[in-house]
Amino acid sequence: MISFINANCTFRKNAGVKNLNFSIDDGEFVFLTGPSGAGKSTILRLIYMDLFPEKGKVLIRDFDSTRIRDREIPFLRRKVGMIFQDYQLLKDRNVYQNIALALYASHYKTREIKSRVYSILNQVGLGHRVHHRPMELSGGEQQRVAIARALVKEPIVLLADEPTGNLDPRVSIELINLLNKINKKGTAVIVATHNYSLIKRVPGARLIQINEGEITSIT
Amino acid sequence: MTILWFLFKEGFKGLIRSKYSGAFSIIIIAISIMLVGFGYVIARDTLFMVENIRAQFDVDIFIKQTVSRDDIAAFEKKLKKMNEIDHLIYISPEEAAKKFKKEFGEDIFDILDYNPLPPSFTISFTPIYRNLISVEAIANILQSDPVVDEVKYRKNFLIILEKYQRIILFTVLGIFAVLTLISIILTSNSIKMTIFARQDIISTMKLIGATNRFIKIPFVIEGTLEGGLGSLLAALIIYGMFYLQNTYFQSFFDYTVVVSYRFYVALLILGTFLGLIGSRRAIRKFLN
Numbered sequence: 001m002i003s004f005i006n007a008n009c010t011f012r013k014n015a016g017v018k019n020l021n022f023s024i025d026d027g028e029f030v031f032l033t034g035p036s037g038a039g040k041s042t043i044l045r046l047i048y049m050d051l052f053p054e055k056g057k058v059l060i061r062d063f064d065s066t067r068i069r070d071r072e073i074p075f076l077r078r079k080v081g082m083i084f085q086d087y088q089l090l091k092d093r094n095v096y097q098n099i100a101l102a103l104y105a106s107h108y109k110t111r112e113i114k115s116r117v118y119s120i121l122n123q124v125g126l127g128h129r130v131h132h133r134p135m136e137l138s139g140g141e142q143q144r145v146a147i148a149r150a151l152v153k154e155p156i157v158l159l160a161d162e163p164t165g166n167l168d169p170r171v172s173i174e175l176i177n178l179l180n181k182i183n184k185k186g187t188a189v190i191v192a193t194h195n196y197s198l199i200k201r202v203p204g205a206r207l208i209q210i211n212e213g214e215i216t217s218i219t
Numbered sequence: 220m221t222i223l224w225f226l227f228k229e230g231f232k233g234l235i236r237s238k239y240s241g242a243f244s245i246i247i248i249a250i251s252i253m254l255v256g257f258g259y260v261i262a263r264d265t266l267f268m269v270e271n272i273r274a275q276f277d278v279d280i281f282i283k284q285t286v287s288r289d290d291i292a293a294f295e296k297k298l299k300k301m302n303e304i305d306h307l308i309y310i311s312p313e314e315a316a317k318k319f320k321k322e323f324g325e326d327i328f329d330i331l332d333y334n335p336l337p338p339s340f341t342i343s344f345t346p347i348y349r350n351l352i353s354v355e356a357i358a359n360i361l362q363s364d365p366v367v368d369e370v371k372y373r374k375n376f377l378i379i380l381e382k383y384q385r386i387i388l389f390t391v392l393g394i395f396a397v398l399t400l401i402s403i404i405l406t407s408n409s410i411k412m413t414i415f416a417r418q419d420i421i422s423t424m425k426l427i428g429a430t431n432r433f434i435k436i437p438f439v440i441e442g443t444l445e446g447g448l449g450s451l452l453a454a455l456i457i458y459g460m461f462y463l464q465n466t467y468f469q470s471f472f473d474y475t476v477v478v479s480y481r482f483y484v485a486l487l488i489l490g491t492f493l494g495l496i497g498s499r500r501a502i503r504k505f506l507n
Binding site: 110 | 225428
């Protein structure tokens with residue numbers, strides 16, 4: 001589903017990734033680990049094509065980083081869900097509106113949007129927070145809203161960039177359990193984290209270790 | 220239909236969500252449109268005033284004393300046929316004498332025992348011939364007519380008027396152009412600031428797979444609304460100021476502002492258009 005073929009990407013001096021070669025299959029759970037600045041976020045950005053390799057290529061299903069046109073990128077991103085450490089929710093909209101926005105952007109009909117949003121909110125346990133604004137929610141709840149927004153379009157893969165960075169250990173575990181549950185339903189999950197304690201929570205997950213932009217081990 | 224409705228709603232809501240930056244943008248647009256509106260009225264009325272002075276320019280044609288009444292009538296007919304002449308007045312020797320008395324306070328007959336004043340015509344020209352070259356050419360033609368004794372006009376007045384009119388025209392048009400340019404820049408920048416304040420929406424929309432058009436439309440609707448509201452505010456302020464001028468200060472400044480409803484409609488269209496173009500340009504910058 002996702003393949004990195006001799007991918008090199010340097011977007012700042014000494015920041016980037018070198019000669020990446022690996023694949024991720026449908027329904028896999030993968031942890032990208034390594035110290036800060038190792039290149040974990042760069043790999044995720046290469047997957048949702050916010051960055052492009054200077055050498056080599058990245059393939060996501062039919063999307064090829066060397067061939068994709070600017071106007072095709074939104075269509076790729078509709079198949080890739082993303083969550084971030086800072087949640088990236090719109091503060092001037094409530095939970096419902098934040099999630100529905102992803103569906104409006106994908107041209108869904110209002111009735112379907114409604115049923116999908118309520119259904120996904122129940123799945124992440126936030127059915128009672130529909131009309132709250134992000135600032136009225138805890139960090140864990142905000143991250144769950146972000147997950148709901150990423151999942152509501154039924155992506156093929158969910159990318160999580162340090163998703164527990166702002167959360168306390170108990171909420172972090174809850175979140176990883178939620179991601180594991182999502183993965184069990186068939187969605188591939190890639191989590192970039194330097195929190196090694198989380199990795200143990202998902203038995204069977206693949207582990208890709210990166211250091212200074214290079215893969216040091218894949219297990 | 221769902222998408223279109225959603226985008227329109229987003230555009231309207233965006234204006235409310237933007238709060239201070241939106242209000243600031245509307246005020247800046249209103250000031251810009253007011254500059255253009257006042258600039259236009261000042262330019263128009265200055266040029267009108269100069270044209271009015273020019274319209275008062277006339278030429279006196281003095282007829283030889285020996286010419287018969289029939290020849291004068293024939294000459295008048297000839298003058299009336301000339302397209303260059305807008306208006307003509309025949310002044311008989313008797314009328315000239317009356318005019319003399321009125322202007323100098325003395326009867327010409329008391330001074331000379333006879334009336335030496337010749338019959339004459341005072342002519343004014345149609346607008347396109349109210350210039351030095353045309354007036355000189357027409358005066359030369361008239362001078363060569365056998366019935367004409369002398370053609371007199373204030374050549375220096377025309378020379379000075381033409382010189383200053385050119386300066387006034389370029390100054391006024393220059394000021395108007397600068398004001399229009401300032402208004403375009405102000406409008407564009409204020410909308411840019413509104414969008415800049417909400418860059419998070421653009422980056423979030425990009426992440427969730429929104430196309431550039433989907434991101435752009437609400438901002439363009441919002442910018443157009445800001446332009447429309449800004450120009451409406453400007454039109455109301457201008458209307459109020461003209462009303463005050465014409466009602467309370469008319470005698471003080473000896474000036475009445477006359478503008479039709481078309482002027483206000485033009486301001487509304489201009490503001491809305493500037494909002495549309497400004498937001499399109501601004502959002503394009505942020506999307507790239």
